[in-house]
Amino acid sequence: MSAFTLDELLGLEHAGWTSLCDSTGGTFYGELMTPDALFVLVNGAVMTRDEIAASLDGAPGWESFEITDARLVDAGEDAAALIYRATSSRSDLAEPFTAIMSSVYRRVEGRPRLALYQQTADMSSRST
Template sequence: MDLSLDRLLELEHRGWQALCSSRGGSFYSDLMTADALMILVNGAVLDRDTIAATLDEAPPWDSFTIEEPRAVPVGEDSTALVYRARALRGPDQPFTALMASTYRLVDGVPRLALYQQTTITH
């Protein structure tokens, strides 16, 4: 497996699709490294076990878009995917944020090691 832009975009789309169908916990528990973290716009820092235990219970997203994706190599076996996401959930205001998903190869398979959301306020 590789850490190309196309491969990482495929994984991000699959993750968002899982979030749209209330399967985020099971999807990300398989994708994340054992020591992975997610840092959310509300300041929460969640580890893999917390994601696996709670994300399937989160309200599903109705739709999402990934815009302006870029792959940024950060080491021999690691790449960060940086993009703008727009998502809708029910009557809520659209959620727009910058995302950074850092993947590393573990036994030749891309695994999510660190994910961070930064809200767009300006």
């Protein structure tokens, strides 16, 4: 049995994207991430929890987002990964941002904590 349910992790991801829409992502992810957690972004940047927390509060917010094709991968007694496609838009971008997201969670002192987040370019969504 997985340490997490699909609905539990989707709820956290929706809350995270909502924080990115209202420009409070630094606070949200600063609290959710483990001290040694990393974000691996689609542009190749690797950022620590402190770097993420410092960079997201006040950043331009997304106007909308959609999460589709979510899958839960059991990773042991206290860990799981959520894989999904996210599409988000903002008026200053010519096209929506679409990527495959992988979020690895660990249960720490009974609480879900984000240990690793990775974005992978979704080439299937690009126009030719």
